[in-house]
Amino acid sequence: MHNYSFFDRDLSWLLFNGRILMEAEKGELPVMERVNFLSIFSSNLDEFYRVRMPVILALHKLSKHTTPDKEDVLAEAQSIIERQQQKFGKIFADQLIPLLKESKVQLLFNEPLPVTIQDQVSDYFFSQVMAFLQPVDLSETGKKFFPENNRLYFLVNLGLTKSKERTVLLNIPSNQLPRFYSITTDGQQYIIFLDDIIRHNLHKLFKNEEVSGCYSFKITRDAELDLKDEYHGDLSEQIEKQLLKRDMGMATRFLHQPNIPLRTLHFITEKLGLQGSSIIEGGMYHNLKDLMGLPVNLPGARYSRWQPAINAALIEESSIFDYINKRDCIFHAPYQSYNSILRFFNEAAIDENVQEISVTLYRVASDSRIVNALISAACNGKKVRVMVELKARFDEANNIKWAKKMKAAGVEIIYSDKALKVHAKVALVKRLVNGRVKYAGLLATGNFNESTAAFYTDHILMTANPLLLREMELLFIFLAKKAKTSAGYPVDFKHLLVAQFNLQQRFIALIDREIENVKQGLPASITIKLNNLEERILISKLYEASQAGVKILLIVRSICCIIPGVKGMSENITVRRIVDRYLEHGRIFIFNNNNDPEIFLGSADWMNRNIYRRIEVCFPVYDQNIKAEIMAIIQLQLNDNIQAVSLNGQLQNIEIDKHEPLIQSQREIYQLLQQKIYDKV
Template identity: 35%
Template sequence: MNAISESGNNYTFNERYINRELSILDFHLRVLEQAVNPAHPLLERLVFLLIFSRNMDEFFEIRVAGLMEQLALGNESHTPDGLTPKEVLAKISVTAHAAIERQYRILNEEILPNLRKEDICFLKRNELTPEQLAWLKKYFQEQVIPVLTPISLDPAHPFPRLVNKSLNFIITLEGKDAFGRNIDLAVVPAPRSLPRVVRLPDELTGGKDHHVMLSAIIHEHVSDLFPGMTATGCYQFRVTRNADLALNEDVEDLAKALKGELSSRRFGRGVRLEVTENCPKHIYDYLLDEFDLDENDLYKVDGPVNLARLTSDFNKPHLRYAAFTPVIPRALRKTESIFAAMKRQDILLHHPFESFSPVISLLREAARDPKVLAIKQTLYRSGPNSEIVQVLAEAARNGKEVTAVIELRARFDEESNIAVANVLQEAGAVVVYGIVGYKTHAKMIMIVRRENNKLIRYVHLGTGNYHAGNARIYTDYGLLTTDRDLCEDVHRVFQELTGMGKTVKLKKLLHAPFTLHQQLKIFIDNEIANAKAGKAARIIVKVNALTEKQLIDKLYEASQAGVQIDLIIRSICCLRPQLPGLSDNIRVRSIVGRFLEHTRVYYFENGGEPRIYCSSADWMDRNLFNRVEACFPIEDPVLKKRIYQQGLLNYLEDNQQAWVLQPDGQWLQVQAAEGEKIHLAQQVLIEYFS
């Protein structure tokens, strides 16, 4: 029997579901709005503006590129929301053009004028003094011109292959070159080794933070690159390319195949062209033709085309967030051994409010402890110079059996992960690349230690990556445990990842692509049954994204049964809340603040005996069906209460950095009512742990 009510069935596809690509674009718009939020210090608002640029770069490199590829292949199929790739691209174009125009308006009308009031200036050429111009001319001759390569455009010099997202200049010329040729166009790529922002010496600015953009320096001296000729125009441009990697599942050596694909990423098909506003039509038409793009793919900007690199080290602490120091959990403060502390109790880590250092300390202690026999760990995003990788290498050199399951295909970290694999292999560790066709996204460490002639396992499970830098800016949970069943489950998953056996049955851990999706549906069904029986029924889910159609439909079914549902979704949400007869009891909010929300927590009321799980998995098709994910229960009553109050209710009470999804797909920022106490979830946690 179909549990969806008659009124629920009356909704069309695009009324029931929000398009995934448009939803992630909406998230980027919420990030952009932080650049005008006075609650953030000025330099942090600039950071949000730059984050928006990086987000949009990746959006075009992956999401738009994928849609354009579908269009080129003649794909006219409909997504669950009822839109074709062509229709989605048209909607993206309208929204993205308006957003990028707003971004530059914020930069020029708010950020830069307010920075200037603080004596942080990005000077234009007409603002420079004769002394500053002389210094920049010398800088250009000594530091810039030796690494520039002007390329004339003529029959012997076709249009060059330009690297993805690189800053380039197209120059219009008059006169003859050294060989007597009439050259009217040239391209000058700006090497990535050159800083995009140049700070003027203190003696020329009175010690003020005055800077000049590299683009302005090149523009000022561009004629020096073409002796005997006259540069009549100089225009910045930048092409964004398809950066997704396509790997054959039948490859014999994943690392070798990836290395081959990485070089092609820099020169994928063009998907977006950015030019400055003063670029003439005949010039950008020429560039569009070269990159096989049309005017819908053209973005004219009022400022530097490479905003993502508009950064410098400004010594202005009052324009930054107040510093805070992540704390060490009380259970670990007065112990000589992390192993001893873990045997006493489960320990919850809540980053970045609590330090990531206990995870590194656990590995370091294991690397040097003669009782430790083996260490196994998954690595999704890390770096060859990270402390964790160095400690694992040390453990291998110390004779421990170190096994690292490295996911080489973590997007945009592939090259770094190959380097990590090389470091660990050279140290003597066993390195495996997981399962072809399934990304290994689970976050697990298992340490095997001999104690009184018995082998004892110590485990860390997390919602985020083993990346100390991310742990300072992402919110994540980690659990340190010696629970026998959980440790046995982690052991079995590692066997699954490194061996070729059949699917194993686990006692407590839920894992994708095997049991997680089905068990989530069972948990929701249980809430539906409780609601129908008149019992308390509630679901709270905090994830980065919700796109999987079966779970969305199951949540709709639960809403109609009377289950109260709160979804805290950082970015993509394809579910439409508050639709009469379909999702009346579902509320969706998103928190955008100082830290990137990254915890994944699932709460089910369970008739008064709540279930709480933390997980590496979002509620997306790829996480549930095409990745290896770990979802672990929080069973200690104190830790359950803490996650419920701090990680869920705290975020549901935020009335400053929260956005609420409307039935029509629009996001509205929550405003505190008059006289209502201001509640910022992240700040509450900073103050609590401080």
């Protein structure tokens, strides 16, 4: 095997988060959209410390003993984060807060409260905030406290002399009260952090003592669940028990405000057992993901809404299943209305011809219309089989809740193997019409979730193609049997690409065909759009194709371990990244095939977890009109010179030359699909 190079996945992801900051910097964006990008950056970084930093810390300790000369990913990650945090602070304090102030919205940021609003703030403190405050004196011998994950706290030093000083830990109850409090007076809006409301009134809380210092902090903890393979009980019960422990995980980050006295820092580090975590000096305020909820309602401060297009031809059909029987159709969320997908499930629930419904659920909406339709279907006497993935990170509790409700309604609930996630997004409806069995199915690149469908770009195929749907039925039969017996068996998928069966092998064969074509002087190219690209066997195969002369165009939203543009290895590979108003989420695979493109859509990123530890489904696009539509969408994204950046050999985000015509792909795709004429059959 060739000695190829790969970029570190965690450093790559951090550079993607830097791309989010680039949006927050853009002066042409509405001010609150820029604020929202800061919120997304902050939320992403919290998740990084919960999910990836424990891995980095463990590998760092291991490499010091085994490969001391190995690149120090921990040091590089901390350096990148520090630079990004400084940039975050400058964008927020130097650009966005002054912009809001120009519109008579004053977000009070590390500054005293104006005298004119102090009485109102104190009234709010006494009537609303004080009820939730729970000070803990850490100076008492034997006193212990366990700060919850990503909750906000103050360390309050009381007493004027070091010898008599005591330290009190005080919660900032942002999990129970809004993070921001708004007061409007004489046409001027003031927005105050909950933190500052408490700071301003500390002397009223500690009436008989002098407050000598008040310092904010938060602790981020490892989020992994410890699922035991040998556990023989109900998986949902095991996960519920583990969820109670998730916020008790190892501390990976202790983030504190500047200028905390060294003695206080040492005291709290030892008192709370934080010696093994990353101790980081941040700003005065933490959890700035809360900026998403900033109470600002200025005209033009947010994107104007793009109304999703509606399939008029489908609306005119009395049955969605009759419509699907006539043709394959595809929906591109959020550009097109998700109501058609809801209708698919709703109609299946009440259609007297429907006998069975099978569906995989990975992340569902908190108030899911789709799950309610499945419950109704079971109540209406239909056999409903739902593969619920309980191990969908941070959605476990929601999925358990819905699984219990469905089970109570008579839905057959299937849980995946403990070591294997089911990440496929497929649904199958079996009908009996005039004595004949007919199938209708959904195959999607994203979750069946009407909430995220409003801002995730995904592609959902509706089809009655028996070649695809028979294989979907075989997959559901396999999953049901494996859940009961833990024993797998081979399934011969000829049309679907299914991880654990044929997905990796088929992708390799498709790349090999392009290599063979280019060697014979035939047209050869590969265009792939993914969220994440990490798996080294597939990356190595792309390097091999590049060396053979195959042109490879990649659109990778976040993690990208392939290094483009390296002579002798990847000079025929280019990588682009698009960040805009919607989250790019669809996975698309296009193989030129001597100018007869073969196109697949699906759920699978090229990550180790997707290839080796999940059930994923990618599906071919056979309809020529849909193929042309996918090609048109991808071409717009490849031509984007406003929201796209290219990635260089260091995977840095490089702005693209803004030449005419200026193309913002999401806007162009929206307009393209608005103009789409639906053929009536």
